[in-house]
Amino acid sequence: MELEHKAMWALKTTNLDLKTGGEARFLQIHELGELRQHAYENSVLYKEHTKKLQDKCLKDHKQFQAGDLVLLYNSRLRLFSGKLHSRWTGPYMVKEVFPYGTAAIENADGVIFKLNGHRLKLYVGGPIESAVEVIELHTPHTS
Template identity: 60%
Template sequence: MDLKSGGKTRFLQIHELEELRNHAYESSSRYTERVKRFHDKILRDHKDLRIGDLLLLYNSKLRLFPGKLKSRWMGPYKVKEIFSYGVVTIEDPNGASFKVNGHHLKLYIKGPVDPVEEILELHIPRT
């Protein structure tokens, strides 16, 4: 292979690599936009709060206490007022009210609790 044809081949390889990089960048951008739309849709759909709804508040300061199975959600609290940009005024059962970020809230679903428990007996396998 002479120098001229080798240079031409190398030039084509470099441009092919550049096209692959551009294609990967565009594909990554499309994926990011699609994931963002999906995430925003989920956030918007599940945060339809109304005055009087019962909510649970996420307690981020609970990490100092031991017990990984302890719930970090406190409540229920009642929605008193809703402001723009996701700020919500909630009221605890004692009547004290305070403002919190709406991202730290989730709806409290109160339902009947079935008192019947299922008991499974575990047997030790014989060897």
């Protein structure tokens, strides 16, 4: 008897009207679709914004002019294994800048060659002086 009473109470509390339940489910499905569409639009806006920021950073640093001094990144350099060896060589002088990021550079021997501008960066420092200090060591006098 008690079990039947609980079952009847559960049936009364749930809405067994199929038309009303169907409308509620229809609205839930459409609300889910709207939420999904908003999430998609927000992700597109986020991707556009981050792409704009990234492109701004890339384009600002890669504007070379004829006569600029640049360093060349050598990705194939494997002379010394270790973290402290620099793969940037140079400085080289930019002779001509072509469209789409290609540049012609000249080395110290006067040889001119073309390469992709992504492998270059501006050389802002002065000449590197290799100063070697000689320290003379004397044997201590023993008495």
